[in-house]
Amino acid sequence: MTSYSNGGLFNPAYHDSETLEIDRRSSSKTPLHTNPYARGEGADGHYSTGQISSDDALRRVPRGGWQEESWRGRESLPMGHISTRPRSPSWQHDINHSTFQIPPDSQYDRSLSIRLPSTTSGNMTMRRRRISMRRMSMFPNGDPNHVAFTEDAIRNEMENEEQNLVKELVALSTRDRIWAIRDLPMSFDEKKHIRSQVLAFKSAKKSRQFTCFADCSENMSLSFRRCGYGIRSARQTLELWQGIMKEIGGTFGTSVLSYFMFLKWLLMFNIFSFLVNFGFITIPQLVYSPWPNISPNVSFRGLEILTGAGYFNNTVMYYGGYSNETKVHLVEYNMQLAYFFTIAVYMVLCGIALIFSMASSFKTNYVLADPASNSAWQLLCSWDFNITNDKAVRQRKNNLRVQLKESMSEKAQRERLSLSESLKHFGVYLGAWLLSTSLAVGSGASIYYLCQFEQQRATDSANWSLLQEAETLLVPFVVSLMNLVVPLFYSLFNKFEHYSSQRKQIYALVVRNVLLKMSILAVLCYNWMNVVAVKFSCWESMVGQALYRLVIVDFLFLMLGSFFGEFLSNVIGTRLLPRLGVPEFDVARNVLELIYAQTLAWIGIYFSPLLPAIQILKFFILFYLKKVSLTQNCQPPRRSGRAAQMQTIFIALLFFPFFVGAVSMVAFTAWSLTPSEHCGPFRGLNSTYNVVEVWMVHLKETSSSHWVVWIYQNVIRSEIFYFLISLIIIVIIYIFWQVTRGRKLRIRVLREQIVNEGKDKSFLLERLQNLQKSHPDKRSKQKNPKKHSKRRPDDHSSGGQSTSNAMIQALLARQQLEKEEEERLSTGGVPVPSDISSSSSALIQAMQARQRAEGQERNEHYSAGYYESPTNTSSAVTQAMQARQRAQVEGTYDASDPTSSVSSVMMQVMQARQRAEEEDRPQWVPAPPQNPAPAGSSALIQAMLARQQAQNEYDDGY
């Protein structure tokens, strides 16, 4: 905390001072936080003076006269005046004028004009950081408008911000504009105002170039937009289970809700896959041969619903039920091609959808997330605004308190962990991992032997006895049992391990479960590929049946699981062992179950095209089941947080081992295995993929579409093509990798810069405090800037000036307060009357200028090693020069007449300045030789020059 004591955390002066705001205002990247939330309540809202009655403002004059003045300045500005001011050369294009003159009728009243400058300045930064960054660079010196906060500067600022915003909005396309306006953090009225301005400007522009085409396109885009809104709202109406989702989110929070979202997402996947398969494979098959050729001695016995064998065997449920003919009815329909391409396209679409959702969720949830800090802020930001249930809110508060305490104690005890302890932990980890891996391998092996046993007993006949049929349920039963029981052991191991964070614990659990499921599925697939494929005549249907059984039995076990996992532990927790408490909903376990179920469906899609239908039914029932089980048995999770990241992990898991595994299994089947000879669409071919080759040959001979053949031969079948593609991709990846590294470096540099600027700040604070203490006697000496002014301005090269300037100003304002106090004392304690509040600001400016000269001097020493930023430097130098000159002038003035009332004279200075501005501009406008600053700041510099000149004039006269 030593660094903070420097920074002023424990410095009461820093805290109490009104000037705190000023330095923040100019030091931060986004000026928004200076936003005078114009409806501030309480005495602290010294920003909101714009709306506070004038005598209230008066009361504050002695404290924060500087700011008061600036705000009052704004308040008294009629907008029309601003817009026609000839003062900002960079904004004199008639565009701006028209933008400002168009809405005379709009509600551009005073109150709005008070709020606008700050809000808009915030918007700009908020809206698109890129743009705001550019704009920042246009205002070097860290918003010089704050350096010289004169009325002119404020006006310019207001004008610029407002006009910039409107201009940029006008330049955007309609769609982007709507988004941009929507994204402004302002109240509805203000947004409406901005929009009306933009639209007015638009229409003004359009009337000039009125063409039919523009009109048409406008109408078109409008109708498109309407259409878009319509689709959006229609989609929302169709949204499934909205009420239930809200209810779950309201009582159990976002992390539990994410399970249900995932379930819904998978359901959508399956509905899509069902529609595709049903539409392109099953319907054609049914149209041409509506009745499956079931042998007459097979009857429906009821057990088929569980086993999927027997009666179902020759239906369109399985691969075997499809024919290999080219149907000629109304149009030619090649079943082989349809089957192949439907499955292939579905798999590709699934993969793309998964990759996209995975990538976007990685982007938002993982890369941006800070791995190191799982502490306070994470918890504070994790308040779930979804939760509406009173009891849940109370519980959540309790949990949060516990978590906050834990986070603090974790931090405290993280370091002390002796060698023996860490060895012990390591041993426990090792043991748990060994045990869980061997459990996974063991269950895989036992399933392998079980499969072999089953294959020996099974015969390749069409009609099994009831017992034989029931026996087929053995493997799925054991598999599902293992899936249910082994994870419970894993959770048990988890209790003995001491992970430093909850996240690691969950990851370990997830990885073990994934290993288990992968090993089981791998053994099953191996069995299907190598044993079943050889033994049975219509082996694809057999595999399909096996998958059907697995899906069904898995569903039964999911129901059992929620019975045992949630209902029983609820009973135990409430009746028998109250120590255990009501169970929480285990999101990780449940999501893994879903992933496993979905993998089965993916593998099965080739062997049993209608499996998604079963899956839809299963997920639909499961949703309600889980919902009831959740609301009846569970309590909200004790630990919040990381829901979004877990979601990402789950999607990634769904993609990587599971989807990729399923795809490779299907692809292996299609490319390498011989399809069964007597059934299915691919009978008689060497491999499924052969169907494409046959088709190509056919195309070559008959049809005229040679380009398809050409593509097939030169792209699909050529190694060169793949070689080139992979080469290009590798190069692109390498480039992006390098770009990422560069960005990381840049982030680090920027971060260091911020920290350094913070250090600057605290250093200057300290110095100025010292100055303050020794202030009254030293002033005259310090104020003498002559020796500095001899120095050439070129020497000043400091990029860090921007913040430090601002800092100095902040403190200056504080000193100003003191001076005002002094002054009041010297004038006999008479409070400063309200009329000369403007004079006080003039005084402040004078003071600031004087001390800025000093500040920059010091600053220059301090940040000598800083890297240069040319734009900053130039205008900083300009300002420094001017300030110094002004200081000089004022210094002489001080020396010559120390007794007269400073404030009234300064008021005269102000007036003189304004006079000077109005008359005789050409005399000095070309004068500034060192004015390389960009357009934005030129207005400011001019303002300053004007002041300087006026002072010079005054001095001469004096």
Next chain:
Amino acid sequence: MGTTASQLGKDMLSEYQELTFLTKQEILLAHKRFTELLTKDEKDLPNNRVPMERILTLPELKSNPFRKRICNVFSTSEYKDGGLTFEDFLDLLSAFSDSATLEIKSHYAFRIFDFDDDGTLDCGDLEKLVNCLTGETDDTRLTPEEMRQLINNILEESDIDKDGTVNLSEFQHVISRSPDFVSSFKIVL
């Protein structure tokens, strides 16, 4: 639904759609819920402001620990009483909606957490924030020692320029790194 649609008017509706993140259904629902809060004679007046007490009877806000702050932040009332007009109410729902951007959400979160409306989160704000989250009563509150440590931790974590307070950009930086924020900063009618 049909009657409310005609009440709102097509132009108004499309304007609301354009300026907020809400869909038509959501706006209509919001309008319905809002008019339910109005008393009989208020319903005929064009631009009603519902006082904060009545807004807070909405079940979505009733038990939220930040309910008063939310009202104050979104209210455009001149008396700073937290009363909301329908447009303020839409603003509120828009900021808390699903499709609002992170920038908007973090901006309003910052303002909600900024209890004294001074544009930065200082120690006082953070203390109030923590108290809001853990409960206001004496037995649920953190001890002063814990509170001090917690605030130190918070500042250490987020106060990049070391000025003893968290300003908006620092806050947004923090928010952008806590991915749960977007999904949890959400109120659905």
